[in-house]
Each structure stands twice: as C-alpha cells, then as structure tokens.
Amino acid sequence: MATKERNLQTEERIKQTAKQVFFAQGHLHATTQEIADQAGVNRALINYYFRSRDLLFQQVLQDAMSSLYDKLHLLFTAKMDFRAKIEEFIDTEINRMAAYPYLETFVIAELNRGDALAPRFPDHLRQALLGPFSEEVQAEVRKGTLAAVTTEHFIINLMSMTAYPMLAKPIVKMIFNHDEAAYEQSLQALKQQILRLIFRQE
Amino acid sequence: MATKERNLQTEERIKQTAKQVFFAQGHLHATTQEIADQAGVNRALINYYFRSRDLLFQQVLQDAMSSLYDKLHLLFTAKMDFRAKIEEFIDTEINRMAAYPYLETFVIAELNRGDALAPRFPDHLRQALLGPFSEEVQAEVRKGTLAAVTTEHFIINLMSMTAYPMLAKPIVKMIFNHDEAAYEQSLQALKQQILRLIFRQE
DNA sequence: CCAAATGTTAACAATTTTGTTAACTTTGTC
DNA sequence: GACAAAGTTAACAAAATTGTTAACATTTGG
Numbered sequence: 384m385a386t387k388e389r390n391l392q393t394e395e396r397i398k399q400t401a402k403q404v405f406f407a408q409g410h411l412h413a414t415t416q417e418i419a420d421q422a423g424v425n426r427a428l429i430n431y432y433f434r435s436r437d438l439l440f441q442q443v444l445q446d447a448m449s450s451l452y453d454k455l456h457l458l459f460t461a462k463m464d465f466r467a468k469i470e471e472f473i474d475t476e477i478n479r480m481a482a483y484p485y486l487e488t489f490v491i492a493e494l495n496r497g498d499a500l501a502p503r504f505p506d507h508l509r510q511a512l513l514g515p516f517s518e519e520v521q522a523e524v525r526k527g528t529l530a531a532v533t534t535e536h537f538i539i540n541l542m543s544m545t546a547y548p549m550l551a552k553p554i555v556k557m558i559f560n561h562d563e564a565a566y567e568q569s570l571q572a573l574k575q576q577i578l579r580l581i582f583r584q585e
Numbered sequence: 586m587a588t589k590e591r592n593l594q595t596e597e598r599i600k601q602t603a604k605q606v607f608f609a610q611g612h613l614h615a616t617t618q619e620i621a622d623q624a625g626v627n628r629a630l631i632n633y634y635f636r637s638r639d640l641l642f643q644q645v646l647q648d649a650m651s652s653l654y655d656k657l658h659l660l661f662t663a664k665m666d667f668r669a670k671i672e673e674f675i676d677t678e679i680n681r682m683a684a685y686p687y688l689e690t691f692v693i694a695e696l697n698r699g700d701a702l703a704p705r706f707p708d709h710l711r712q713a714l715l716g717p718f719s720e721e722v723q724a725e726v727r728k729g730t731l732a733a734v735t736t737e738h739f740i741i742n743l744m745s746m747t748a749y750p751m752l753a754k755p756i757v758k759m760i761f762n763h764d765e766a767a768y769e770q771s772l773q774a775l776k777q778q779i780l781r782l783i784f785r786q787e
Numbered sequence: 788c789c790a791a792a793t794g795t796t797a798a799c800a801a802t803t804t805t806g807t808t809a810a811c812t813t814t815g816t817c
Numbered sequence: 818g819a820c821a822a823a824g825t826t827a828a829c830a831a832a833a834t835t836g837t838t839a840a841c842a843t844t845t846g847g
Contacts, residue, residue, distance in 0.1 A: 393794080409697035411613060414834065425796055430836060455760070485697070487753055488690055494755040495611035495687070504759045512760070535761055535771065536778040543749035544742050550752070551689060551744070553696040554653070557706045558714070559737055569737065576738040580782065595824080616804060627826055632806060 394432045397422050401443050406483035411492050415439075444493050447486050448502050454479070459511035465519050466528070466582065473545055473574050480549035481570060488550060512538075528583050544577045596634045599624050603645050608685035613694050617641075646695050649688050650704050656681070661713040667721050668730070668784065675747055675776050682751035683772060690752060714740075730785050746779045 400422035404413045415436050419426040433439040458472050480486070494501065517534040524531055532540070548555055548570065556566050602624035606615045617638050621628035635641040660674050682688070696703065719736040726733055734742070750757055750772065758768050 409693065411694050412698065415836095416834075426835090427796070427837085428794080431794075434836095436835065451756070485693075487756065488693065491611065491687075491690065491753060491755055492613050492694070496614065501755075502759065504762070509760075509762065530781045532778045532781055533774070536775055538760075539750050539757060539771075539775065540746050540779065540782055542753070543745040546753070547745035547749045548741050551693060551748070553693055553703075554689065555741060557704065558657070558711075558740075560706070560711065569741075572735070573738055573741065576734045577742065579732045579734055580742060583785075617806095618804075628805090629807085629826070630824080633824075636806095638805065 393424060393428060397424060397429060397432060397439070398443060398446075401439060402446070402483070405443065405489045406447070406486040409485035409488065411485070411489060440493060444490060447490050450479075450486070451490070452505060452508060456508055456511070459508060459516040465523055469541070469581065470574075470578065472541070473577055476545040477549070477570060477574055480546055481567075484549040484552050487546060529581065530583065541577075541581070544573075544580075548573060595626060595630060599626060599631060599634060599641070600645060600648075603641060604648070604685070607645065607691045608649070608688040611687040611690065613687070613691060642695060646692060649692050652681075652688070653692070654707060654710060658710055658713070661710060661718040667725055671743070671783065672776075672780065674743070675779055678747040679751070679772060679776055682748060683769075686751040686754050689748060731783065732785065743779075743783070746775075746782075750775060 397418065401413075401418050404410050404418055404421060410417065415429050416426055418439075419429055429436070429439060433442065454472070454476060458468065461468055461471075463471070512534075520529065520534045520537050523529040529537070552566070555561070555569075559565075559569070561569060599620065603615075603620050606612050606620055606623060612619065617631050618628055620641075621631055631638070631641060635644065656674070656678060660670065663670055663673075665673070714736075722731065722736045722739050725731040731739070754768070757763070757771075761767075761771070763771060
C-alpha cells in the first residue's frame with residue numbers, strides 16, 4: 384500500500400495564505416473566512432485539512448517557531464569569521480522580517496492565549512549558545528571589537544535591532560513620514576548602521 | 586446647567602482594566618466579557634459608557650498613542666545633557682514597557698485592522714526631531730561619543746533596544762530559560778548594557 | 788471504464804460574541 | 818422623603834463565526 388498522498392496543493396495553499404495574512408499583513412484577528420477567500424478555496428476545506436481553526440493556527444505557529452530556531456542555530460554554530468557571521472545574520476534577518484514583519488507578533492500573541500502550550504527551546508541550541516558562541520563573543524570583547532557586554536545582552540540587542548523596525552513598521556513609518564519606498568530604503572541602510580553601532584573599529 | 590458628571594469610577598475602571606488585559610497580559614483577542622469580568626462590572630456597562638467594543642478599543646488606542654507621543658516629545662525637546670537624557674529615556678522606557686509589555690503590539694495590531702484610521706504624527710514633534718534633536722545627535726557624533734550613524738537610525742536603534750526585549754518577552758524567556766525573576770534581573774542589567782553599546786567612551 | 792478514495796461545495800446547525808431593551812437600584816437635589 | 822437623573826442588571830435579540838453534513842465532482846488504480 385503506497386503512502387496516501389493528500390492534496391498538498393490545496394493544503395499548502397491554505398497554510399501559505401494563512402502565513403501571508405498573519406505574518407505579512409498582520410491581520411492577527413483574521414477569520415477562517417478571510418483566509419479561505421484569499422486562498423481562493425471554500426472555507427470548509429480548512430476544516431477538511433486542518434480539522435479546526437485552532438489546529439491551523441498551531442501548525443502555522445510551529446512553522447514560525449521552527450524558522451526562529453533555524454536562524455538562531457545558524458548564528459550559534461556556523462564556522463565563519465565572527466563579523467561575517469553577524470553581517471549575514473543581520474542581512475538574512477532583515478530580509479526575512481521585511482517579507483514577514485509580523486511573524487514574531489503572531490507568535491507572541493498566540494503564546495499569550497491562555498490555552499497555548501509553551502514550546503521548549505531545543506537543548507542543543509542552548510548548549511551552543513552558552514558554550515561555543517559565548518566564547519566567540521567574549522573573544523571579540525577582549526579584542527576590543529565589541530563593547531564590553533554580556534553574551535546574553537549582545538544577542539538580545541542584536542535581535543532587537545534586526546526585528547523591531549519591521550515589527551513596529553506602522554509606527555516607524557508614521558514617525559519619519561515614510562511612504563513604502565522610503566521605508567524600504569531606510570531598512571536597507573539600517574544594515575550598515577547596525578554594524579557601525581556594534582563593532583568598534585572604523 | 587452644570588456639566589454632566591458621569592460615573593468616572595466605573596468608566597475609568599473599565600478602561601484601566603482593558604489596558605491591563607491588552608497591554609499587560611497581552612490578550613489581544615480579549616472579548617468584552619473577559620474585560621467586564623476582570624473589571625468586576627456587568628458587560629452591558631461597556632456599551633453604556635463606550636457604546637461599542639470598537640469605540641472602547643479606539644479610546645484605549647488613543648491613550649496608547651498619546652503616551653508614545655509624550656515619551657518622544659520628552660526625548661526630542663528636553664534641555665538636558667545628551668547622555669543624561671538618553672539614560673533617562675532608557676530608564677523610563679524600560680520601566681514603562683515592563684509594566685505594559687504589549688502596548689506597542691496592541692497598537693500595531695489595531696493599526697493593521699483594515700478599518701482603523703491611521704493616526705498622524707504631531708507636526709511639532711517631527712519638527713523637533715528633524716531640527717534640534719538631530720543637531721544634538723550629530724554633535725555627539727562629531728565629538729566621537731556616538732558611532733557615525735544617522736539620526737533616524739539612532740532613534741530606531743534606541744527604540745528597538747528599549748522596546749523589543751519586553752515586546753518579545755515570551756521568546757526571550759524561552760531562549761535563556763529565564764523564570765520571571767531572572768527575566769526581571771536581566772532587564773535591569775540591560776539598561777547599562779545598552780548605554781555601553783551606544784556610547785563610545787568607557 | 789468502473790469503483791473506491793479523495794477532494795469540493797452549499798446548506799445547515801451550533802456556538803460565541805456583541806448590542807439593545809426594559810425593569811430595577813442608587814444617588815443627588817430640592 | 819419625593820423626584821429625576823444616572824447607574825446597573827438580567828434577559829433577550831442580532832450578528833458573526835465556527836464546525837458539520839450530505840450531496841456532488843474529481844482523481845486514481847485495477
């Protein structure tokens with residue numbers, strides 16, 4: 384008996400659309416109808432493939448968490464020159480956030496719903512963080528290329544600067560009176576500006 | 586005819602509770618029933634004082650926007666030593682965010698609902714930003730106390746570092762395996778760490 | 788090509804949430 | 818203390834949203 388092949392075309396389209404609605408458009412209150420409409424499918428298909436609205440949400444949440452883990456895994460373990468690694472992290476992270484500005488907002492909003500199960504951070508990631516990566520950071524501190532900060536706060540600040548500007552996109556646009564184009568441009572420039580702030584030599 | 590005095594005790598209690606639910610607990614999907622329960626009032630009173638759920642949301646949103654404006658106004662116009670001003674901004678901002686971690690999340694989520702009216706950033710604030718405050722920042726850059734960054738990105742980075750760690754509180758706690766106490770402690774230490782990162786002298 | 792499995796749809800039912808109304812209570816004022 | 822205004826409540830009505838079902842369509846394997 385061959386493995387049952389479900390119609391991934393539709394199932395995947397629904398999930399992708401849900402991500403688009405939640406992560407890109409920031410419609411955290413979106414109904415199943417709205418998602419079905421944008422996906423161009425009958426709403427009942429959401430129940431057919433995902434049983435319930437909640438299970439769709441959980442699947443999307445799982446995917447989002449996975450992508451969070453992936454990006455941190457790369458940062459903590461890649462065997463590259465430290466500065467190059469940070470540059471790449473900033474670059475991919477800003478590009479990712481530009482496509483999905485509200486991914487973390489969605490994750491956080493879902494985590495705050497009483498019923499949500501708190502996901503666990505993979506142990507091997509925390510080991511890499513506390514061990515090898517922390518060594519790298521502190522070596523840079525001793526060299527004087529980084530300010531004297533703890534590894535934990537270095538990571539927090541790095542995540543802050545690469546995530547917040549897109550997470551708070553409407554606020555940033557409002558403060559600086561940016562249209563979409565100006566905002567995009569400011570975002571690209573931000574990459575260099577973060578590097579200048581973090582690293583101590585010219 | 587004297588001005589009509591409505592029962593501000595109840596009206597205010599409802600609004601305060603709504604802020605607590607949205608900004609502190611992060612229940613962005615909260616129903617009017619949940620708010621009424623936590624406020625200890627009959628749900629119909631929400632309609633009595635605010636007409637509709639949406640109008641309550643809008644009032645809370647307005648208050649949130651005002652507090653955002655206030656904090657920026659202070660940063661842009663206070664006549665203090667630059668470093669002292671930044672220190673104070675970080676301090677009050679982190680304390681505020683610790684009490685209301687999800688204020689900006691709520692604002693952003695509401696701004697992304699199609700029907701919301703985009704609020705305008707007060708002109709006098711943008712003037713102060715582009716004029717006097719920008720002068721201050723660039724003077725510090727010339728002195729070498731700040732890295733060579735644009736005023737815009739300086740502000741964005743500052744807001745990022747003071748807002749994100751609380752905005753993403755569940756994620757931060759998860760990554761570093763913090764309980765509530767450890768998280769609080771990390772937050773207090775963050776203030777100094779941000780200053781070390783921003784300013785160039787020891 | 789036929790039959791079983793899978794996919795899709797519209798209609799319906801159940802649930803959740805919001806808004807309204809009318810009766811009742813409290814408060815302030817004369 | 819009587820009266821009017823404001824405040825409060827439970828019950829009801831309306832709307833929005835989700836979940837289910839049964840009929841229909843399409844695909845797939847023999």
